[in-house]
Amino acid sequence: MRRLLIATGLLAASLVAITPATAQGVTPGQLSSAGWTCFVPPPFPDRIVCGNPGLGLPLAPPDPSGPSAFSVWVFNRDGTLRGRELLLRADLYHGQPCPQSAWVFIPPIGYYECQRF
Numbered sequence: 878m879r880r881l882l883i884a885t886g887l888l889a890a891s892l893v894a895i896t897p898a899t900a901q902g903v904t905p906g907q908l909s910s911a912g913w914t915c916f917v918p919p920p921f922p923d924r925i926v927c928g929n930p931g932l933g934l935p936l937a938p939p940d941p942s943g944p945s946a947f948s949v950w951v952f953n954r955d956g957t958l959r960g961r962e963l964l965l966r967a968d969l970y971h972g973q974p975c976p977q978s979a980w981v982f983i984p985p986i987g988y989y990e991c992q993r994f
Contacts, residue, residue: 904956917954924959925952935964939987945969951994960994 905925909915912930927950928934947964967987975991
């Protein structure tokens with residue numbers, strides 16, 4: 878229940894900051910209107926992260942039985958698309974390649990991140 882309240886609070890606070898308007902492609906506002914979970918991650922105020930409907934995003938503290946992976950869209954604060962990220966649960970990471978960058982472990986959520994931008 879506590880995690881749900883924290884996640885809901887973060888989501889509500891971050892949605893205020895989502896002011897999309899790009900001439901090309903999808904925006905965080907469009908994704909949010911379509912049921913996606915979009916928020917500004919506290920350690921990265923320069924970006925907006927959107928997770929697809931029904932799956933959402935990983936929560937802190939880590940859930941060892943959570944979804945094996947998340948694929949999220951990452952936008953700049955002005956709504957322009959930065960790229961996509963793959964989040965892989967820590968117990969499933971075994972040195973797989975990440976095409977454009979290195980895998981980075983995110984301890985608060987227990988997932989490795991592979992950026993594709």
